Amino acid sequence: MHSQAEENYLKAIFSISEKEGKAASTNAIAAMIQTTAASVTDMLRRLSEKNLIAYEKYRGVTLSESGHKVATALIRKHRLWEVFLVEKLGFSWDEVHEFAEQLEHVQGDALVNRLDKFLGNPKFDPHGDPIPDAQGRWTHRPQALLATLQTGDRGVVTGVEDHSTAFLQYLDQQGLILGAALEVVERFPYDQSLRVRTHGDRELMLSEKVCQNLYVRTLNTSMD
Amino acid sequence: MHSQAEENYLKAIFSISEKEGKAASTNAIAAMIQTTAASVTDMLRRLSEKNLIAYEKYRGVTLSESGHKVATALIRKHRLWEVFLVEKLGFSWDEVHEFAEQLEHVQGDALVNRLDKFLGNPKFDPHGDPIPDAQGRWTHRPQALLATLQTGDRGVVTGVEDHSTAFLQYLDQQGLILGAALEVVERFPYDQSLRVRTHGDRELMLSEKVCQNLYVRTLNTSMD
DNA sequence: ATATTTTTTTTGACAAGTCTAAAAATAAAA
DNA sequence: TTTTATTTTTAGACTTGTCAAAAAAAATAT
Numbered sequence: 308m309h310s311q312a313e314e315n316y317l318k319a320i321f322s323i324s325e326k327e328g329k330a331a332s333t334n335a336i337a338a339m340i341q342t343t344a345a346s347v348t349d350m351l352r353r354l355s356e357k358n359l360i361a362y363e364k365y366r367g368v369t370l371s372e373s374g375h376k377v378a379t380a381l382i383r384k385h386r387l388w389e390v391f392l393v394e395k396l397g398f399s400w401d402e403v404h405e406f407a408e409q410l411e412h413v414q415g416d417a418l419v420n421r422l423d424k425f426l427g428n429p430k431f432d433p434h435g436d437p438i439p440d441a442q443g444r445w446t447h448r449p450q451a452l453l454a455t456l457q458t459g460d461r462g463v464v465t466g467v468e469d470h471s472t473a474f475l476q477y478l479d480q481q482g483l484i485l486g487a488a489l490e491v492v493e494r495f496p497y498d499q500s501l502r503v504r505t506h507g508d509r510e511l512m513l514s515e516k517v518c519q520n521l522y523v524r525t526l527n528t529s530m531d
Numbered sequence: 532m533h534s535q536a537e538e539n540y541l542k543a544i545f546s547i548s549e550k551e552g553k554a555a556s557t558n559a560i561a562a563m564i565q566t567t568a569a570s571v572t573d574m575l576r577r578l579s580e581k582n583l584i585a586y587e588k589y590r591g592v593t594l595s596e597s598g599h600k601v602a603t604a605l606i607r608k609h610r611l612w613e614v615f616l617v618e619k620l621g622f623s624w625d626e627v628h629e630f631a632e633q634l635e636h637v638q639g640d641a642l643v644n645r646l647d648k649f650l651g652n653p654k655f656d657p658h659g660d661p662i663p664d665a666q667g668r669w670t671h672r673p674q675a676l677l678a679t680l681q682t683g684d685r686g687v688v689t690g691v692e693d694h695s696t697a698f699l700q701y702l703d704q705q706g707l708i709l710g711a712a713l714e715v716v717e718r719f720p721y722d723q724s725l726r727v728r729t730h731g732d733r734e735l736m737l738s739e740k741v742c743q744n745l746y747v748r749t750l751n752t753s754m755d
Numbered sequence: 756a757t758a759t760t761t762t763t764t765t766t767g768a769c770a771a772g773t774c775t776a777a778a779a780a781t782a783a784a785a
Numbered sequence: 786t787t788t789t790a791t792t793t794t795t796a797g798a799c800t801t802g803t804c805a806a807a808a809a810a811a812a813t814a815t
Contacts, residue, residue, distance in 0.1 A: 312772065333793055346773055348794055353771085365780060365793060395619075396645040409637045418630050421620040536802065557763055570803055572764055577801085589763060589810060 309359075311412045314381055315340060316350050317359060320370055321378035330367030379443040384419050385411040386432035391422060393433040400433040401475035416441075434475075435466025435485055435522060451525060453489075454499065454518035461490040462523030469520035481511055483521065533583075535636045538605055539564060540574050541583060544594055545602035554591030603667040608643050609635040610656035615646060617657040624657040625699035640665075658699075659690025659709055659746060675749060677713075678723065678742035685714040686747030693744040705735055707745065 309317075319339040323331035337347045355362040359374035370378060388410040392403040420441055423429075430446040431437055437446045450465045464487045467474065478484065482505060492510065493502040499515035513521075533541075543563040547555035561571045579586040583598035594602060612634040616627040644665055647653075654670040655661055661670045674689045688711045691698065702708065706729060716734065717726040723739035737745075 310771075334791095342772095343774065344793060345775080345795080349772075392642075396642070396649050398641075398645065402641075406637065406639055406642050409639075410634075413630065413633045413637075415630055415633075417622075417626075418616075418620070421622065425620050534801075558761095566802095567804060568763060569765085569805075573802075 308414060309357075309377060312350070313354060313357075313359070314377065314412060316347075316354060317370065317374050317378045318381050320360060320368055321375070321382070324369055330369045332367050336368075376443060379439050380419075381411050383439045383441075383443075384413070386436060386438040387419060387422050387426060387429070389432045389434070390426050390429045390438075394426065399475075399479065401472045401479070403433065404470065431466075433485070434470055435464075449524060450522040452519055453491075453501070453503075453513070453521040453523050454515065456491045456501075456523065456525065458491050458494050461488065461526040463488050463526065464521065465524045466522040467520055468522065474517075474520060477517070478521070481513075482506065482509070483511075488526075489523070532638060533581075533601060536574070537578060537581075537583070538601065538636060540571075540578060541594065541598050541602045542605050544584060544592055545599070545606070548593055554593045556591050560592075600667060603663050604643075605635050607663045607665075607667075608637070610660060610662040611643060611646050611650060611653070613656045613658070614650050614653045614662075618650065623699075623703065625696045625703070627657065628694065655690075657709070658694055659688075673748060674746040676743055677715075677725070677727075677737070677745040677747050678739065680715045680725075680747065680749065682715050682718050685712065685750040687712050687750065688745065689748045690746040691744055692746065698741075698744060701741070702745070705737075706730065706733070707735075712750075713747070 316336065319336050320331045323335050323339060327335070333344050333347045333351070336351075337344045340347070351360065351362050351368055354360045354374070355368075358371055359377065360368050360370055362368045385407045388407045389400075389403045392398045392406055393400060398406075423441070428440075429438055435450075437448075439445050448465070451462075452468070453462070456462060464478075464483055464485055466485070467478070483489070487505055489503045489505045489511075491501055492504050495501070499518070501513045501518055503511050503513060505511060540560065543560050544555045547559050547563060551559070557568050557571045557575070560575075561568045564571070575584065575586050575592055578584045578598070579592075582595055583601065584592050584594055586592045609631045612631045613627045616622045616630055617624060622630075647665070652664075653662055659674075661672075663669050672689070675686075676692070677686070680686060688702075688707055688709055690709070691702070707713070711729055713727045713729045713735075715725055716728050719725070723742070725737045725742055727735050727737060729735060
């Protein structure tokens with residue numbers, strides 16, 4: 308087994324190298340874990356000795372195959388627990404992260420697999436992020452940032468890029484929950500903001516920042 | 532917040548002093564935590580500095596009011612998670628202890644209270660042990676060891692003293708699950724074993740050891 | 756009342772994980 | 786290409802939690 312600290316480092320390395328598409332830097336890891344670069348260097352040495360990462364001094368770090376497996380299993384647990392917290396315990400999508408950060412460290416394959424079954428083998432978590440299966444396989448689906456849609460395009464909200472409480476609560480207020488349908492009515496080139504029509508013909512003004520952090524599955528472009 | 536190690540010590544002190552009815556000794560704690568007396572002494576010093584226990588060298592240790600609260604909250608969490616694991620995830624009563632040992636350390640009052648509600652505010656866990664409420668109040672109910680029943684007495688299984696996997700699996704095999712009705716048909720003074728009649732007029736021979744570890748709620752004594 | 760055994764504490768050491776401050780390596784700028 | 790700035794690593798220290806071995810206190814036996 309690995310310590311919670313080790314697991315948190317592996318998860319950070321996973322998400323950084325996935326996002327940046329290259330080896331994770333010491334500073335990037337330090338920023339994500341909320342610690343110092345010195346502590347990161349120390350931990351990288353230990354993780355390297357355990358063959359969980361490929362680490363060259365001053366050259367960044369990537370996950371080994373075993374490290375990748377551990378990180379994937381953690382993300383699976385994290386997201387399944389988030390589904391449980393929202394679907395079964397009635398928390399909102401902005402309240403579950405901290406609990407899931409703790410629950411993901413609970414050990415035992417039987418537990419996570421039974422939880423998966425209990426929840427109906429969900430493929431996506433409450434934020435629209437995919438949940439890998441027990442073999443580490445991911446479900447992919449086409450989605451695009453709302454910012455990339457053209458006037459007249461229609462779509463359904465499928466996920467968020469920004470997972471902050473503030474953003475999630477803002478989306479709740481605007482009714483932009485997962486599954487919400489919307490249509491781009493007008494784009495303002497001046498500030499890249501959009502006017503969109505959503506359920507009940509309600510119209511919303513969405514800033515560029517919002518559109519850059521909201522994923523949608525596009526439907527057939529309206530033909531009127 | 533307290534570390535998991537601290538929480539485990541507090542829980543051990545709680546259960547030892549409850550069972551023995553007096554201050555917990557260093558050796559007793561060491562045996563329960565599976566560690567050495569030296570480590571226990573060290574930890575007692577730290578817990579004492581945090582005013583979680585009343586500790587006098589060589590005189591054993593009892594929980595302070597705040598330590599008592601922490602221990603009670605831990606037991607509440609442990610037992611609620613056990614209910615979840617059995618009722619919702621379908622584990623058997625002999626499989627849930629290790630998972631609950633981990634889950635009880637997850638922090639956050641909102642989580643445990645929502646879990647409690649989701650489970651229907653159960654008052655007893657899958658082993659028949661009482662679950663304290665959010666204010667730390669316990670539900671009491673009359674129960675007695677099967678060993679104390681007389682010939683002709685009838686009862687319903689309400690709990691176990693021994694929580695070992697071996698005992699719980701043995702009880703499953705004999706159909707002696709919580710709620711099972713039974714009647715003492717005959718007592719053998721030679722080895723204090725009992726012959727009991729249970730559901731479907733099935734008869735079982737139960738050793739003294741079994742009878743000393745099984746709690747029952749007694750019904751009206753049969754009058755025939 | 757003294758000797759012996761048991762229990763508990765102290766001592767010193769170790770591993771994991773963290774930090775600050777300083778040194779070394781790399782990247783960027785002049 | 787040399788200088789400067791940034792990033793990363795090293796060094797030394799601290800905390801938490803653990804242990805084995807030795808010393809001290811308490812309990813038990815003679």
